Amino acid sequence: MKFVFDLDGTICFKGQPVSDALLKALEELVAQGHEVVFASARPIRDLLPVLHERVHHYPMVGGNGSMVAAGGARISTVGFDGEVLPVLLQLLTTYNVSYLIDGEWDYAYRGPADHPIRLHLDPHKLARNVPLQELESIVKILMLTSDHMAELEERLRQLDVVVHAHGGEGVLDISPKGIHKWSGLQQLGVKEREYIAFGNDANDISMFRHALHAVMIGEHPQLAPYASEQLPLDEQIERAIAERLTALGRLYAVASV
Incomplete structure (x- = not known):
């Protein structure tokens, strides 16, 4: 088993x-x-x-x-496809989102240094925190904070992606379609x-x-x-x-x- x-x-x-x-x-x-x-x-x-x-x-x-x-x-x-990814990245700007975005190994982080997600991120320094544009493929997005989180979640649920809301942390977890x-x-x-x-x-x-x-x-x-x-x-x-x-x-x- x-x-x-x-x-x-x-x-x-x-x-x-x-x-x-x-x-x-x-x-x-x-x-x-x-x-x-x-x-x-x-x-x-x-x-x-x-x-x-x-x-x-x-x-x-x-x-x-x-x-x-x-x-x-x-x-x-599996990464986000070329149609939905630009929309997701635009939402980061529109809603002033702090985020953790994962590539196939490295990641891009923009947010508070004391956020719980940041405190437990890559503790063994196995990867690099790189500028977002340096990630060749994006496989997962955590939206940590936003000026309008409820409106942002509503927009995300209209897209062809998988959205999980972690209520206890106030975090939106986005994966590619079907993942x-x-x-x-x-x-x-x-x-x-x-x-x-x-x-x-x-x-x-x-x-x-x-x-x-x-x-x-x-x-x-x-x-x-x-x-x-x-x-x-x-x-x-x-x-x-x-x-x-x-x-x-x-x-x-x-x-x-």
Whole structure:
């Protein structure tokens, strides 16, 4: 069985790396013959610092599906097409947007130095912060602040792009048309109803919808209808996840699949 994990708010918390206890639980799944996949809104570049290097070869979906890697090598990236991209870039100016824009590896950041997104951005200095015009391909846009965020969101939803609003952060997360975590998983050969998903936010809906079993961490009203079960987000969450992985690993043992 394949086990697919979102990162932030699901198996790592407050910008800290995945704990050794949870890493060991994931590695135990692999030892039993299961496959572990990470699927995050973070670009691949920013997955690596919160994952120990001993799991860097595991399959990864980054940028909400715009980036896919396996065995430590990039498989594919998908950028915005030439029609919608100029419109998106014009909106940055029209609405005085601060942003984090990801290319295939490097990024362009314009915004407050103390913004939470900036504080956790590329901590290992694996990439370069370059002027926007130097990014040859743009695969993901985070709009952090704006003079008129509600109006900006309305404009974005009229475009042929995927928009996720992170209510707790007040951030708009924009991906190319047809790009989401499920599309990224398909690039890895993951098939419908042949994996178990763990997630916590609206950008996990696509992978929850196609999962055999979906575990929601904490509470999210948009995600909840697609969840098979929920684990409360409290001080015991890591222990609860590890115990659930043990149980699910035994239930979906390779020999029975």
